[in-house]
Amino acid sequence: MQRSPNKGAFGLTRFWNFFVNINVEASSQLSPYGLAVTTPHFDRDAYVSLLRQCVEGKCIAQIRNVHLHMIKSGFPLLSLGNKLVDAYLKCGGLDDARRLFDEMPQRHIVTWNSIISAYIRQRRSTEAVMLYERMLVDGVIADEFTYSSVFRAFSDLGLLREGRKAHGRLVVLGLEASNVYVGSALVDMYAKFGKLRDAHLVSERVLEKDVVLLTALIVGYTQNGGDAKALDVFASMVKDGIKPNEFTFASILIACGNLEDVQRGKSIHCHVIKSGFEDKVSSQTSLVAMYSKCGLIDDSLKVFDRSINANQVTWTAQIAGLVQNGREESALLMLRQMLRSSTNPNAFTLSTALRACSSLAMFEQGKQVHSLVMKSGLDTDRFTVAALVDMYGKCGCVETARLVFDGLVELDVVVVNSMIYSFAQGGYGHEALKLFDRMPDLGLHPNDVTYVNALSACSNSGLLEEGHRIFSSIHSNPRIELSIDHYTSMVDLLGRAGRLEEAEKLIMQVKNPDVVLWRTLLSACRIHGEAEMARRAANCVLELDPGDEGTHVLLSNIYASAGNWSEVVKMKSTMRELRLKKNPAMSWVVANEEVHTFMAGDWSHPRSMEIYAMIEEVMVKIKVMGYVPDTRFVLQDLAENEKEKSLSHHSEKLAIAFALLSSSNGKTCIRIFKNLRVCGDCHTWIKFVSRIVGREIIARDAKRFHHFKDGFCSCGDYW
Numbered sequence: 001m002q003r004s005p006n007k008g009a010f011g012l013t014r015f016w017n018f019f020v021n022i023n024v025e026a027s028s029q030l031s032p033y034g035l036a037v038t039t040p041h042f043d044r045d046a047y048v049s050l051l052r053q054c055v056e057g058k059c060i061a062q063i064r065n066v067h068l069h070m071i072k073s074g075f076p077l078l079s080l081g082n083k084l085v086d087a088y089l090k091c092g093g094l095d096d097a098r099r100l101f102d103e104m105p106q107r108h109i110v111t112w113n114s115i116i117s118a119y120i121r122q123r124r125s126t127e128a129v130m131l132y133e134r135m136l137v138d139g140v141i142a143d144e145f146t147y148s149s150v151f152r153a154f155s156d157l158g159l160l161r162e163g164r165k166a167h168g169r170l171v172v173l174g175l176e177a178s179n180v181y182v183g184s185a186l187v188d189m190y191a192k193f194g195k196l197r198d199a200h201l202v203s204e205r206v207l208e209k210d211v212v213l214l215t216a217l218i219v220g221y222t223q224n225g226g227d228a229k230a231l232d233v234f235a236s237m238v239k240d241g242i243k244p245n246e247f248t249f250a251s252i253l254i255a256c257g258n259l260e261d262v263q264r265g266k267s268i269h270c271h272v273i274k275s276g277f278e279d280k281v282s283s284q285t286s287l288v289a290m291y292s293k294c295g296l297i298d299d300s301l302k303v304f305d306r307s308i309n310a311n312q313v314t315w316t317a318q319i320a321g322l323v324q325n326g327r328e329e330s331a332l333l334m335l336r337q338m339l340r341s342s343t344n345p346n347a348f349t350l351s352t353a354l355r356a357c358s359s360l361a362m363f364e365q366g367k368q369v370h371s372l373v374m375k376s377g378l379d380t381d382r383f384t385v386a387a388l389v390d391m392y393g394k395c396g397c398v399e400t401a402r403l404v405f406d407g408l409v410e411l412d413v414v415v416v417n418s419m420i421y422s423f424a425q426g427g428y429g430h431e432a433l434k435l436f437d438r439m440p441d442l443g444l445h446p447n448d449v450t451y452v453n454a455l456s457a458c459s460n461s462g463l464l465e466e467g468h469r470i471f472s473s474i475h476s477n478p479r480i481e482l483s484i485d486h487y488t489s490m491v492d493l494l495g496r497a498g499r500l501e502e503a504e505k506l507i508m509q510v511k512n513p514d515v516v517l518w519r520t521l522l523s524a525c526r527i528h529g530e531a532e533m534a535r536r537a538a539n540c541v542l543e544l545d546p547g548d549e550g551t552h553v554l555l556s557n558i559y560a561s562a563g564n565w566s567e568v569v570k571m572k573s574t575m576r577e578l579r580l581k582k583n584p585a586m587s588w589v590v591a592n593e594e595v596h597t598f599m600a601g602d603w604s605h606p607r608s609m610e611i612y613a614m615i616e617e618v619m620v621k622i623k624v625m626g627y628v629p630d631t632r633f634v635l636q637d638l639a640e641n642e643k644e645k646s647l648s649h650h651s652e653k654l655a656i657a658f659a660l661l662s663s664s665n666g667k668t669c670i671r672i673f674k675n676l677r678v679c680g681d682c683h684t685w686i687k688f689v690s691r692i693v694g695r696e697i698i699a700r701d702a703k704r705f706h707h708f709k710d711g712f713c714s715c716g717d718y719w
Helices: 012-019 044-057 059-072 077-090 094-103 109-121 125-137 144-157 158-171 179-191 196-205 211-222 227-239 246-259 263-276 281-293 299-305 313-324 328-339 347-360 363-375 382-394 396-405 412-425 429-438 450-459 464-475 484-496 500-510 514-527 533-544 549-559 567-578 606-625 640-648 651-662 680-693
Strands: 586-591 593-599 670-674 696-701 705-709
Touching: 012 179, 044 059, 059 077, 059 094, 077 109, 094 109, 109 125, 109 144, 125 144, 144 158, 144 179, 158 179, 179 196, 179 211, 196 211, 211 227, 211 246, 227 246, 246 263, 246 281, 263 281, 263 500, 281 299, 281 313, 281 328, 281 484, 281 640, 299 313, 313 328, 313 347, 328 347, 328 363, 347 363, 347 382, 363 382, 382 396, 382 412, 396 412, 396 651, 412 429, 412 450, 412 705, 429 450, 429 464, 450 464, 464 484, 484 500, 484 514, 500 533, 514 533, 514 549, 533 549, 549 567, 586 651, 606 640, 606 651, 606 680, 651 670, 651 680, 680 696, 680 705
Parallel strands: 670 696
Antiparallel strands: 586 593, 586 670, 696 705
16 A cells, blocks of 8 residues: 655655655765755655655665755754664664764764664674763763673673673663663673673572573573583573573583483473474574484484474584594585585584594595585685694695695694694604794794694604603793693603603602503503513503403503413403403505405405405515514414414404505505504514505504505604
């Protein structure tokens, strides 16, 4: 239905026809002064109707024309200035609104609030705070709407002191306890600053609490490690009859996931269903994350499969959940499904996918994700680049990792740590230390992880003196406190270098040595055949964790190597009594984008006959070249012929034999991976194999990378 013209003015249609054709720029040149132009007269109601039409049509150009017409006709802006500002804001013309605002001789508090709020919505918090401060200087008394907006600006800019001052003014005005909107904004601000005690006190003082205020408090707790308190707030909220909304459920499910409280999580899931929020994307995303963090990945997938409109965050949560639960291949398949659904990955999605590639050292898939990073324009995102450096490093491609690293314009501690770690794992100890020593020149301060990685680089390359220097420098760094991880890295360095007594004395300096620290010394004792110290270290491990099967196995092997068979029998008897089983050694190789896993003596692979035949063929060739099986690395109670047979069926040998069979290109690099330390015999065997097949073989074990080429290893037989 068409609106009729107002009395005292000619009709709207006629007016549009008049001023639409005015050829004057109505932008920053507008001024209420000095324009004396004869134009048709309009009354206030006509202008109000025109502005309403402009807002309905979201046409800022027409608002500018109305504004210009008001100026030319001499219509007093004081009468309609606030409405004109409001019209500009509703059509996205914040800068136009601000210019008009600055020219107005008088401004209503609503107009101040509208512009401050608009600045905050557009993430222009600095301008919002400046306008708020000007408001105070002009003697305008801020109201509850001002404060409910400006507190968000303070938190965006990290202005805690200013936020507290505004809180003080709020208390003087008596608005803190009486207005739930202001209370919610205050709680949100203090929560974002990590001041949960203040947030809690504010919430307690608000007389009539609502779901927004309590949800802000719950979010604050979950984001600052107070998940148990978040659950308490939620329980109190339900008890008081305040109905949670979808954001409440999303936050409290995150708390359940962080606490791995699956029972409470399932209970809240039922509550979500009863409240009708299960189809909400925020609830689905939080349910996916909660079940994943609780280790119930299949339940997480069921929730995801029921999602109707999964968005970028939901897809990313599910991919991250799969990686957290050791389903890296499934995570990469889901990334493909995400792309096919036309949902673009973000930096966290791709960083998580790269972590999946790193975990299984899936080099080809990692390169594909790298291409996605480039296409998405995320090759400058620091977390994504750090994940790229980490992925290439864990795939043994240190040079490629270095190329990615060198391409960065700005460096931070995260990406530098990743590069030092890559150098360390690849045996590039000197390069790792050069980068470590460059950090002050780059304006970066080493953190805990930096020192651990640098010490690991020293350990893998036998740089004892440099390791001592770095360990000592931690004492002089006021930012860092020596942790168990630092001691463990130093004990590993000393142990590999044969400085076992020094390593044991260092452990004695630690207030509460943990299992990992003693087990590190035990592993060093195994390398150097130190049975007595190994017994002491093993006893310390078993005091802390009697069911540690790895320690029993290590000590048994040390006794066997020393020929102490009575102790070997005792250890095996103890393991039987405790029902302990040895953690099986596993090796794997990626072929045709599929991971093939092998265990010692494994016949489960479809091509087992060919694999064992390949091993026999290789054995004949390398024995001619001088290879002699080192039977110290098998159980000593076997017959001699059985020892050699057992050696030839180690998991890494099976993986390499399969890689030789399945490689279409006889010149490509072979990459294999093992969950435990590669044994001495396999290390020697792989050196011979690399020579006879003329191919580089890269093996990553639990400690580091070994690059075998032409009969030599990059570790120099030190590992």
